[in-house]
Amino acid sequence: MIAASRPDRCARCGANLAADNGSGRCAPCQRAERDRIVAAPDVPPSFWSHEPLRHALADRHLGRVVRAYRHHPYHGRQPLPQTTVAGWFGITQAQLSRIENGPAVVHLDRLAHWARVLRIPAHTLWFRLPPAPGDTPVPADAVEVGPHLIRALRSADRQVGGKNLYSAVLAHLVTFSRPTGRPPAMPPQVLMATTVLHEMAGWMAHDSGDSTTSRRHFLDALALAVDSRDALLVAQVHGSLSHLACHGGNAEAAISHASDGLGAVAQEEAGALIRARLLVLQARGLAAAGLTADCHASLQRAESAFAEAAPAPTEWLSPFDRTSFDIESARCLLRLGDVTAALRILNGNVTERPGGRVRSQALARMLLATALVGQARIEEACDLTHQTVELTHGLGSAVVLDQLRHLALLLRSHAVRCPDVPQLLDRLRDAIRERRWVALPLPTK
Known part of the structure; x- marks a missing residue:
C-alpha cells in the first residue's frame, strides 16, 4: 500500500516537518x-x-x-x-x-x-448575503474627515464619558466600516480611522460597564490593525485588551496581551511611548498575579521608556501623558499594598486643573482617596471624594461610578469615628442613585 504524500516543510515558516506531521504546519x-x-x-x-x-x-x-x-x-x-x-x-x-x-x-x-x-x-x-455597511463606497471626504473626527471624539470622551458618546461612534462606524471579509483594499486613512473607531467604541463600551461589547470592538480593532500593518497601532490595541483583561481579573491574559504588544514594537524606533504604556500595563497584570519583583522591574522599564519617549509619531495613536502613566503606576502599587509610594505618585496629579480631562482627574482623585483611607487619613479622603462627586456630575462613566461605590464601602467603617463620613455617604448614595442611567444597556450595532 502506498503511503499518502505528506508535506515536508511548514507552509507558514518553511521549517522541516516531522515524518508523522501531515498538517502542513510545524x-x-x-x-x-x-x-x-x-x-x-x-x-x-x-x-x-x-x-x-x-x-x-x-x-x-x-x-x-x-x-x-x-x-x-x-x-x-x-x-x-x-x-x-x-x-x-x-x-x-x-x-x-x-x-x-x-x-x-x-x-x-x-x-x-x-x-x-x-x-x-x-x-x-x-x-x-445582504449588503454590509462596508459594501458601499466610502465617501470621498471620509479620508480627510477621519483624523479630525477622531480628535474631536477623544476630546469629548475625556469630558463627558463613554456612555454619552457610544451611539455617535457607532453611527460613524457605519460610514467607515467594512465587512469582516476581505474586500478590495481600502484607502489607508479609512482603514486607520475604522481601526481607531472600533478601539474607541471598545473603550466607550468599557466605560459604560459592558465588557463583552468592549472586547468585541477591541478584537475587531486588532484584526483591522493587523491588516493595516501598522505595528504601533497593533501594539496599542493589545494594550487596550490588556487593560480590559486586568479590569476583569484575568491577570494572565493582561500580561499576555501586553507582551504581544511589546513584541509588535520591539524593532520600532518611534515606539518608546507605546512601550511605556505596555510596560506599565504589563506591570498591572504582574501586580494582579502577585509577582511583586517582576511588577517593580516592569515599572522601572516603563519609567525609562517614558523618559525617552517623544510625542506620538502618528495621529492615530491615543494620547498617553504623565497623568495617565502615573494613574497606571499607582494602581500597581496599591495592588501590591505600597500605599506610601502610591501617595507619592498621586499627590502631584490632583493639583492639576481638570480642564478637558475630567475622567482622568476623577480617577486620580479617587485612587488618592483610596490610598488616604489606607493610611487612616479619613478627613482628607472625604474632601477628595466630595471634589470627585462635584467634578463628575453628568459624566457617563461606569468605571467612575464603580470607584465611587468602592470608596463608599471603604469609608463606611469609619462613619462612627469621623463626623465627616456620614454626610459624605449620604451624598454618595444620592449621586449613585442619580447616575443609574449609566448602567442602562448600550445600543446594539
Whole structure:
C-alpha cells in the first residue's frame, strides 16, 4: 500500500516537518495560530472543498458548518476550541455548543454575520448575503474627515464619558466600516480611522460597564490593525485588551496581551511611548498575579521608556501623558499594598486643573482617596471624594461610578469615628442613585 504524500516543510515558516506531521504546519506555528488568533484566518480556496464542510453546507445547517470548520485539518491535529470561535462571534462557548448541536438557525441576520466572520465564500452558501455597511463606497471626504473626527471624539470622551458618546461612534462606524471579509483594499486613512473607531467604541463600551461589547470592538480593532500593518497601532490595541483583561481579573491574559504588544514594537524606533504604556500595563497584570519583583522591574522599564519617549509619531495613536502613566503606576502599587509610594505618585496629579480631562482627574482623585483611607487619613479622603462627586456630575462613566461605590464601602467603617463620613455617604448614595442611567444597556450595532 502506498503511503499518502505528506508535506515536508511548514507552509507558514518553511521549517522541516516531522515524518508523522501531515498538517502542513510545524508545532510552533500551530500553537501560534491557535493561541494568538483573534479572527478567522484567511484560508485557501481548497479549504471549502473539504468533504465534511461540503456536506454541512449542503445540509444548510450553519452549526454543522462551524463544527466542520473547527475540525478542519488546516488548523492542525487539534480542532479549534469552541471558546476561540465563540469569541469571534461575540457569544459564549455554551451558546456556540447549542448552535452546533441544535436545530438549524434560520435568522438571516445571524447567518449573514457568522458567514462573514468565517469568511465563507458567498457562492457556497444557500442564502444571499445582504449588503454590509462596508459594501458601499466610502465617501470621498471620509479620508480627510477621519483624523479630525477622531480628535474631536477623544476630546469629548475625556469630558463627558463613554456612555454619552457610544451611539455617535457607532453611527460613524457605519460610514467607515467594512465587512469582516476581505474586500478590495481600502484607502489607508479609512482603514486607520475604522481601526481607531472600533478601539474607541471598545473603550466607550468599557466605560459604560459592558465588557463583552468592549472586547468585541477591541478584537475587531486588532484584526483591522493587523491588516493595516501598522505595528504601533497593533501594539496599542493589545494594550487596550490588556487593560480590559486586568479590569476583569484575568491577570494572565493582561500580561499576555501586553507582551504581544511589546513584541509588535520591539524593532520600532518611534515606539518608546507605546512601550511605556505596555510596560506599565504589563506591570498591572504582574501586580494582579502577585509577582511583586517582576511588577517593580516592569515599572522601572516603563519609567525609562517614558523618559525617552517623544510625542506620538502618528495621529492615530491615543494620547498617553504623565497623568495617565502615573494613574497606571499607582494602581500597581496599591495592588501590591505600597500605599506610601502610591501617595507619592498621586499627590502631584490632583493639583492639576481638570480642564478637558475630567475622567482622568476623577480617577486620580479617587485612587488618592483610596490610598488616604489606607493610611487612616479619613478627613482628607472625604474632601477628595466630595471634589470627585462635584467634578463628575453628568459624566457617563461606569468605571467612575464603580470607584465611587468602592470608596463608599471603604469609608463606611469609619462613619462612627469621623463626623465627616456620614454626610459624605449620604451624598454618595444620592449621586449613585442619580447616575443609574449609566448602567442602562448600550445600543446594539
